[in-house]
Amino acid sequence: MTYPFGAVVGMDDMRLALLLNAVSPAIGGVLVRGEKGTAKSTTVRALAAVLPSVAVVPGCRFACDPAAPDPACPDGPHEPAAPAQTRPARLVELPVGASEDRVVGSLDLERALTEGVKAFEPGLLAAAHRGVLYVDEVNLLHDHLVDLLLDAAALGTAYVEREGVSVRHAARFLLVGTMNPEEGELRPQLLDRFGLTVEVAAPRDPAVRAEVVRRRFAHDADPAGFGAAWAPEEASLAARIADARARLPRVVLSDDALRQVTAVCAAFDVDGLRADLVTARTAIAHAAWCGREEVTEDDVRVAARLALPHRRRRNPFDAPGLDDDTLDQALEDSRPEDAPDEDPPPPDGPGDGGTPPPPPNDDAGPGPGPDEGGYRDKGSPEGGEEAAGAPAREKAAVAPSDPFRARRLEVPGIGTGVAGRRSKARAERGRVVGSVRPSGPVTRLHLVDTVLAAAPHQVARGRSGPGLRIAREDLRQATLEGREGNLVLFVVDASGSMGSRARMGAVKGAVLSLLLDAYQRRDKVGLVTFRGGDAELALPPTWSVEAAAARLRELPTGGRTPLAAGLHRAAETLRVERVRDPQRRPLLVVVTDGRATGARGSDAVGAAHTAARRLADAGTAAVVVDCESGPVRLGLAGVLGAHLAARTLRLEELAADALAATVRSVREAA
Ligand SMILES: [Zn+2]
Numbered sequence: 001m002t003y004p005f006g007a008v009v010g011m012d013d014m015r016l017a018l019l020l021n022a023v024s025p026a027i028g029g030v031l032v033r034g035e036k037g038t039a040k041s042t043t044v045r046a047l048a049a050v051l052p053s054v055a056v057v058p059g060c061r062f063a064c065d066p067a068a069p070d071p072a073c074p075d076g077p078h079e080p081a082a083p084a085q086t087r088p089a090r091l092v093e094l095p096v097g098a099s100e101d102r103v104v105g106s107l108d109l110e111r112a113l114t115e116g117v118k119a120f121e122p123g124l125l126a127a128a129h130r131g132v133l134y135v136d137e138v139n140l141l142h143d144h145l146v147d148l149l150l151d152a153a154a155l156g157t158a159y160v161e162r163e164g165v166s167v168r169h170a171a172r173f174l175l176v177g178t179m180n181p182e183e184g185e186l187r188p189q190l191l192d193r194f195g196l197t198v199e200v201a202a203p204r205d206p207a208v209r210a211e212v213v214r215r216r217f218a219h220d221a222d223p224a225g226f227g228a229a230w231a232p233e234e235a236s237l238a239a240r241i242a243d244a245r246a247r248l249p250r251v252v253l254s255d256d257a258l259r260q261v262t263a264v265c266a267a268f269d270v271d272g273l274r275a276d277l278v279t280a281r282t283a284i285a286h287a288a289w290c291g292r293e294e295v296t297e298d299d300v301r302v303a304a305r306l307a308l309p310h311r312r313r314r315n316p317f318d319a320p321g322l323d324d325d326t327l328d329q330a331l332e333d334s335r336p337e338d339a340p341d342e343d344p345p346p347p348d349g350p351g352d353g354g355t356p357p358p359p360p361n362d363d364a365g366p367g368p369g370p371d372e373g374g375y376r377d378k379g380s381p382e383g384g385e386e387a388a389g390a391p392a393r394e395k396a397a398v399a400p401s402d403p404f405r406a407r408r409l410e411v412p413g414i415g416t417g418v419a420g421r422r423s424k425a426r427a428e429r430g431r432v433v434g435s436v437r438p439s440g441p442v443t444r445l446h447l448v449d450t451v452l453a454a455a456p457h458q459v460a461r462g463r464s465g466p467g468l469r470i471a472r473e474d475l476r477q478a479t480l481e482g483r484e485g486n487l488v489l490f491v492v493d494a495s496g497s498m499g500s501r502a503r504m505g506a507v508k509g510a511v512l513s514l515l516l517d518a519y520q521r522r523d524k525v526g527l528v529t530f531r532g533g534d535a536e537l538a539l540p541p542t543w544s545v546e547a548a549a550a551r552l553r554e555l556p557t558g559g560r561t562p563l564a565a566g567l568h569r570a571a572e573t574l575r576v577e578r579v580r581d582p583q584r585r586p587l588l589v590v591v592t593d594g595r596a597t598g599a600r601g602s603d604a605v606g607a608a609h610t611a612a613r614r615l616a617d618a619g620t621a622a623v624v625v626d627c628e629s630g631p632v633r634l635g636l637a638g639v640l641g642a643h644l645a646a647r648t649l650r651l652e653e654l655a656a657d658a659l660a661a662t663v664r665s666v667r668e669a670a
Contacts, residue, residue, distance in 0.1 A: 002042075002048075003046050003219060004227060005047055005050045006230050007215050009203070009208060010205075010208045011039065011043055011200055014032055014040070014198045016302070016306070017032075018044070018047050018174075022050075023241060024248055024284065025172065025173075026281055027195040027196060027282050028154070028196075029174060029177070029194050029195050031138070031177045031197040032197070033178075033198070034180065034201055035201065040178040044091075044176050044178060047091065047176075048131065048132055049238075050234055051088075051238070052089065052245070053087060054131075056130075057069060057078050057082045058082075059075070061126060062074065062122065063130050064082075066083070070170040072169060072170070074120050089131045090128065092124050092132070094135045096141050099428065100145065103124050103125060104123045104159075104160045105122045105158065106120070106121045106160070106443065107167060108120070108441070109162055109441075109445050110441065113445075113470045113475065120160070122169075123160075125171040129170055129171050130173070131174070132173060132174045132176060133149070133174070134178075135176070136177075137178070137179060138177030138178065139185060140179075142419050144419065147190070150175070150193045150194075152171045157169070157170060157171055158170075162443075162444070162445065177194065182544050182547065183544055184519075184542070184544050192271075192275075195278050196278070198306065244291075251288050251293050251295065252293060252294050252295065257283065257295040257296070257297075257300060259336075260300045260330075260335070261276055261279050261303070262334075263330050263331075263334030264279065264308070264330045264331060265304075267330035268330075270311040270312050282303035282306055283295045283299040283300045286302050297331055304322070305322055398501050398505050399553070400505055400508030400553060401509030403509055403512045405513070405517070407655065407656045408517070409587060410422050410587070411423040411585045412621060414426060415484045415486075415585045418522075421483050421485065421520065422483055422521045422523055422587075423484055423587075425482060426482075427480050427484070430481045430482025432478045433479055435476040435477060435478050436476065437476065438477040439477075444478040445477070449476035450475055450476045454470045457471070457474075483521075484585070485523045487524045487581070487584050488514070489527075489570055489573060489586055490511055490548075490589050491589070491592075492552075492591045492592075493563065493591060493595075493627070494530065495558065495559050495561035506627075508552055510625065510654050512549055512552060513654065514654070515545050515552070519545040524541045524543055524584065525548045526541035527551055528570050529555060529566070530566030531557065531562070534562060535562060535566040535568065541577050560597045560598065561595050561596050561604070563594075563595070563604065564596060564610070567590070571611070574588070574620065585621070587622070587623065588615065588620055588623070588644075590625065590646070592626075592637055593627045593628040593634075594640045595636055605636075609639070612643035616644050620644075621646075622646035624644060624646050625648075625650075625654060626648050627651050
C-alpha cells in the first residue's frame with residue numbers, strides 16, 4: 001500500500017514540480033536533491049496513484065494508445081479499431097545497477113542469426129511509456145545510462161541497435177530522479193537536462209514536523225484505513241490533473257509574459273535557450289494547474305524558482321539555489337509599463353509554501369579558535385601530545401592554491417570494475433579487443449569471429465545458395481575494453497615537516513586538483529591524514545568529492561610526522577573497502593616529502609618503509625607525490641616510492657600539461 005500523495009506534508013516544491021510535470025510532461029522531468037530521510041522516494045512513488053489512467057491496446061507490450069497506436073510498435077501493426085483496455089498509469093523504478101540491455105531492451109541476436117527472427121525483449125523504457133520512470137540515487141547511475149534516459153525522454157523514443165538489427169518504439173515518460181548530494185553530484189552537463197530541480201529538507205517548523213509524524217503513525221497503524229480516509233483527496237487531485245491537462249492547450253503566453261521569462265533567464269545568466277523554454281512551459285503548466293488560461297507574473301516566478309537553480313551552476317563546489325532579490329528585480333524590471341506595482345506574492349504551491357529561510361547557524365559554540373566546527377578531528381589541539389617534540393603551534397588552516405587540470409594517474413593491469421574514466425577494464429562499452437564463446441545470451445556479437453567459426457561447417461551443413469548457415473555454437477561474444485572508476489585513497493602528510501605555509505597551500509591545491517579529476521572520472525575518494533601523534537581517516541571512502549574538498553580545506557597542519565601510521569591506516573581502510581566493494585580497484589596516492597619522525601629512539605623511517613613494503617606485497621597500486629622543496633633535496637619520497645613499488649612524481653609533475661611546460665622551459669634555457 002503506497003502512501004497517499006495528498007497526505008504528503010512539508011514538501012511543497014517537490015509536490016508542485018511533480019504535479020506540473022504530470023500536467024505537462026514536455027517540461028522534461030524532475031530532479032529532487034536532498035538528504036536521506038526526507039521521504040523523497042515515498043512522495044515519488046505516491047505520484048502514480050493520482051495520474052490519470054491510460055487506455056492501451058490489450059496484449060501490446062509497448063502500451064500503445066488504441067486511438068493512436070505507434071506505427072513502429074514492435075508488437076504491431078495494431079488494427080485501426082483495436083479494442084481498448086484501461087489501466088492505471090505505471091511507475092517503473094530503474095535500479096542503479098541496471099545494464100544497458102535492461103534499460104533499453106534486448107535483441108535476441110541468437111534468434112536473429114540462427115532463425116532469422118527479429119525478437120525483442122522490451123526494457124524498462126518500454127514499461128515506463130505513458131507513465132513515470134523513477135531513478136533513485138540517479139547520481140550513482142553511470143553517465144552513459146543517464147544520457148540514454150535523457151535522450152529517450154527528450155525524443156519520446158527508445159532505439160536499440162545491435163550489429164545492424166534495430167528496433168525503435170515510443171517511450172514517453174515522466175522522468176524523476178532523486179539523489180542525496182552528500183553522496184556525490186550529478187555532472188553539470190546532465191544536471192541541466194532535467195526540466196526542474198528541487199531541493200528538499202526536513203521541515204523546520206515543529207508544527208509541520210509533528211503533522212508528518214502524526215500522519216506516518218496513522219498510516220503505519222492502519223494503511224488501508226489511512227488510504228481510504230485520503231481517497232477523496234486523491235480523487236480530487238487526479239481530477240485536477242486531468243482538468244489542467246485539458247486546459248493546457250488553451251493557456252496563452254502573452255508577449256509580456258514571455259518577455260518576463262526571458263528577462264529572468266538573462267538575469268540569472270543561464271546558457272542557451274533551454275532554460276527559457278523550460279521556464280515558459282512550466283509557467284504555462286502552472287497557469288493551467290491554477291485554473292487560468294493566461295500566464296501571469298506569479299506563474300513566471302514559480303517557474304523560474306523550479307527551472308533555473310540548476311542551470312546556473314558552474315562548478316561542483318558551488319552552492320545551489322536562486323537568489324530571491326535578483327528574481328524580484330528581474331520580474332519588476334520586465335513588468336509592462338501600465339501594470340500595477342504589486343508586491344511580489346509568496347511562492348504558490350498546492351499547500352501554502354514559503355517556508356522562512358533557515359536561521360544562520362544557531363548553535364555556534366563559544367570556541368573562538370580557528371578550528372571550530374563539528375568535524376571529527378582526533379588530532380585537535382587539546383591533546384597534550386603536541387608538547388613533546390613539536391614546537392609548531394596550531395595554525396589556522398592553510399588555503400589551497402588554485403586547482404589545475406591533473407594528469408590521469410591509473411591502476412596498472414585490467415580491472416572489472418564499474419564503468420568510469422580512469423583505469424583500463426573489461427566493460428560493457430569501449431573498443432573491441434577480442435571475442436569469447438558466450439556464457440549467457442549474446443549481447444555484443446563479434447561478427448568476424450562468428451563468421452570464421454561458421455565457415456568450416458558450411459559444406460557439412462548443406463549450404464547451397466548465398467548466405468551463411470550459422471548455428472548457435474558459432475556465435476562469439478565481443479570482449480570490450482573500456483575504463484573503470486577506482487577508489488582513489490589519498491594519504492596526506494599534514495605534519496610540520498611539510499615546511500612553509502606556501503608549500504602546504506601548493507600541496508592542498510594539488511590534492512584538490514586530483515579530487516576534481518576524480519570527480520570527473522567517477523571515482524570514489526577517501527582521505528587519510530597523518531600528523532602529531534597519529535593518523536586519521538579524515539574521510540571514509542565516499543562519492544562526495546565536495547566532502548573531501550571541505551575536509552582538505554580545513555586540514556590543520558603541524559607536529560610530528562607519523563608516516564608509518566598513515567600507511568597502516570590506509571592499509572586498514574583498503575582492507576575494509578575490499579570487502580564492501582570488491583570489484584573496485586584502489587589507487588593509493590601518498591602525498592609526502594618522505595620524512596618520518598616519531599618518539600625519541602624509534603626508527604620512524606624504517607617503520608614507514610616496512611609499512612610501504614607490506615602494501616606493495618599486497619599488490620596495492622600506488623603513486624607517491626613528492627612534496628620536498630628547497631635547495632637541498634634528500635630524495636626521501638623516491639626511496640619510499642621504491643619500497644611501495646610505486647611511481648614517484650614531483651608536485652609540479654601532476655599537472656596534465658606539465659610535460660609541455662618542462663619541454664618549453666628546457667627549450668628556452670637552450
Ligand atoms: Zn503496440
